[in-house]
Amino acid sequence: MNSLVIVPVVLPAIIGAILIFFARFQKVQRVISAITMISLLIVSIWLAIEVYNNGIMTIALGDWEAPYGIPLVADMFATVMLLLSAIVGVCCLFFAFRTIHPSREKFYFYPFYFFLLVGVNGSFLTGDLFNLFVFFEVMLIASYILIVHGGSGYQLRESFKYVVINIFSSMFFLAGIAYLYAATGTLNIADLGVRVAELGQDGVLNVVAVVLLFVFAMKGALFPLYFWLPDSYTGPPAAIAALFGGLLTKVGIYAIIRMFTVVFNHDPTFTHNLILFVAGATMFFGVLGAVAQFNFKRILSYHIISQVGYMVMGLGIFTPLAVAGAIYYIVHHIIVKTALFLFAGISEKITGTNELKQMGGLLKTHPAFAWLFFITAISLAGIPPLSGFFSKFPLILSGMQEERYLITAVSLIVGLLTLYSMIKIFSYAFWGRQKHTEAQAKIKTGSLLVSIAPLVVLTIALGLFAEPIFSYSLEIAEELLEPSVYIESVLEE
Amino acid sequence: MELLMSIVVGVFFMVGTYLLMTRSLIRIVIGVNILSHATHLLLLTMAGLKTGAPPLLNRGEEAFTDPLPQALILTAIVISFGVTAFTIVLAYRTYKVHRTDDLEQLRGSRE
Numbered sequence: 001m002n003s004l005v006i007v008p009v010v011l012p013a014i015i016g017a018i019l020i021f022f023a024r025f026q027k028v029q030r031v032i033s034a035i036t037m038i039s040l041l042i043v044s045i046w047l048a049i050e051v052y053n054n055g056i057m058t059i060a061l062g063d064w065e066a067p068y069g070i071p072l073v074a075d076m077f078a079t080v081m082l083l084l085s086a087i088v089g090v091c092c093l094f095f096a097f098r099t100i101h102p103s104r105e106k107f108y109f110y111p112f113y114f115f116l117l118v119g120v121n122g123s124f125l126t127g128d129l130f131n132l133f134v135f136f137e138v139m140l141i142a143s144y145i146l147i148v149h150g151g152s153g154y155q156l157r158e159s160f161k162y163v164v165i166n167i168f169s170s171m172f173f174l175a176g177i178a179y180l181y182a183a184t185g186t187l188n189i190a191d192l193g194v195r196v197a198e199l200g201q202d203g204v205l206n207v208v209a210v211v212l213l214f215v216f217a218m219k220g221a222l223f224p225l226y227f228w229l230p231d232s233y234t235g236p237p238a239a240i241a242a243l244f245g246g247l248l249t250k251v252g253i254y255a256i257i258r259m260f261t262v263v264f265n266h267d268p269t270f271t272h273n274l275i276l277f278v279a280g281a282t283m284f285f286g287v288l289g290a291v292a293q294f295n296f297k298r299i300l301s302y303h304i305i306s307q308v309g310y311m312v313m314g315l316g317i318f319t320p321l322a323v324a325g326a327i328y329y330i331v332h333h334i335i336v337k338t339a340l341f342l343f344a345g346i347s348e349k350i351t352g353t354n355e356l357k358q359m360g361g362l363l364k365t366h367p368a369f370a371w372l373f374f375i376t377a378i379s380l381a382g383i384p385p386l387s388g389f390f391s392k393f394p395l396i397l398s399g400m401q402e403e404r405y406l407i408t409a410v411s412l413i414v415g416l417l418t419l420y421s422m423i424k425i426f427s428y429a430f431w432g433r434q435k436h437t438e439a440q441a442k443i444k445t446g447s448l449l450v451s452i453a454p455l456v457v458l459t460i461a462l463g464l465f466a467e468p469i470f471s472y473s474l475e476i477a478e479e480l481l482e483p484s485v486y487i488e489s490v491l492e493e
Numbered sequence: 494m495e496l497l498m499s500i501v502v503g504v505f506f507m508v509g510t511y512l513l514m515t516r517s518l519i520r521i522v523i524g525v526n527i528l529s530h531a532t533h534l535l536l537l538t539m540a541g542l543k544t545g546a547p548p549l550l551n552r553g554e555e556a557f558t559d560p561l562p563q564a565l566i567l568t569a570i571v572i573s574f575g576v577t578a579f580t581i582v583l584a585y586r587t588y589k590v591h592r593t594d595d596l597e598q599l600r601g602s603r604e
Contacts, residue, residue: 130565137572144579156587157599160518163583167525167576168513171532174569178532181562182539 004050005059005074007043008082008121011036016114023108030097033110037093040117041086048079052472056489058127066491067191073127073490076476077327081124081254084334087458088246089117094451095342096239099349104150104237112149116142116243123251127490129180129187132255133173136219140166143248146240147232155235162232169218176211183208190490193262193483201266209264209271213256213278220252221305222312223281230289230301234354238345241297245304246338250330253311257326260315262483268318276316280410283309287417296344296354296429299421300337303380306414307333310395313407317398323477325394328470332387332462336380339455342448343373347429350443351436356425361434365441369449370430372456377426379459381419387462390470498538505531518584518594525580529573533566 015036022028051057056075060066074082093113100109119139126132144166148159181187183204184195196205214225221229229249233241256275264271286305293299311333314326344354346369351359363370379386392415399408434441462469479485505527512524545556588594 130568134568134572137576141575141579144583148583151586151590153590156583156590160580160583160587163576163580164513164521164525167580168528170576171525171528174529174532175535177565178536178539181536182541187561 002057002059005057005072012114012117016111019111029110037090044083044086048083051079067188070131071127072125078124085120088338092239092243112142112145127189147236158231158235165228169215173215179208190487193487216252216256220249222278226305230298233301234297242338242341245341246334261480272316272318279309279313279316280407283414287414290421294356320477322398324474327473327476329391332391335455335458339376342452346448356428359429360432363430369445377422381422382415385463387459390466502531502535516596522580
């Protein structure tokens, strides 16, 4: 049964390699990738149920036992992330079928789509720090290619920065691994948890913790390392931007949460207060960027930054309620942000631009699109009964309980500014005088909306069924804050 | 030996960082490459240099060298080869499209 854990990593890798041979046959590529993506979704659901019922599943690759070999570990947190990556993968893939340009489609779009998922799923599942680096690289190389895919001048210029920044941070990751190996003599995450507890988290290990925080903060676009994100996420087509906006930064956040709950949890007054400060600054400066912009995709990109701050804030407060809030927020954010980027793709397809000042009157010509967007937008801003409210509420509640008033105040202000900038999009793009031509007004969006509709339904469902989902994330949080369960199930196997 | 290696790593990091700050695309690619070599050396040095026999069992040896860092570096080198190849192609394409390799001149319009 445990071999189920390896499927989300191996399946996309094999299919990605097979798809390379069918690069010239669009129909075949589409059929194969659709079947694979849906089976990945089924496997993820199955794995999530299996882990929920029977506890953590581990598999030792090559049958080398835990501290020596490389384990794949599926705990509840990892399976939830896997499930989200599969949902996002399905929606973006079906959106890509309708929107991706044939010239891009023929140049290995689908293979790299699946290689990206290999990296993402592998990062969620791995139980070894060096293996995390390898999966990060798999994911990053696929993302470099997808972000420059199509090769327009803008894409080339911005992705060069993206590539260099990410290589730089990967080198720092490797340096952090070197220091950690020198200090503890192991790289297995569970074993690291034991060794760091034995050694005591003093000066040296705090330095390593900060180096790793720096690295993951770069990947996760935290303050002050978010400058690369808005430019590089504006370039590629909507299906790719949505996949990136939904998933990629969250891999960095996942790694931060994993490392700072299992390994570096012994000196929270230093590390977690640092994280809390970073979270506050990330939220605030991210949303300021969003308020200042007048470009649809750039506003959404800046929102990624500000909302990543909320997730890290949950980790920084470091109580079960706060961490549960962070997990709820990750779930909510991945779904909503993917949907919003796909909506940006639709509006670009209709009006041919992303500049809000050149748009207007979409509500009249495309009412279904406009109302679906409206639901998602107010969900992002945190209006109850939608998921955005229930994901912010536990964070703010726990901030109050722990008497962290400053960060709570910042998060409330950021919520208001988020609402303001979403309203700005709505009033410029959907209200007002119609600025697109009659021919553009007749463009059908029905088939595109079908691929986004599941995400909108999910954000409503996450709000309406907040109680079971919140108790699920509370269970995940308790599991995270009790790392001995994770450590034992890896080392005992 | 460790001290000498540390100094070499430091110099590599310095050179790499200097090249990363320049304006020419190809220099940045070289800088990234040198940085990655510095990191590989750091990984080797931090894990401890050769302290015993090769890690082969049943030969009557008592102390063995840790083989893990070398395996890690091998993986890291392969990855950095791939990434370097990609950055070189990317820099070349950027030069072909924009007709310049100067980052200052690459700034500007959205399109």
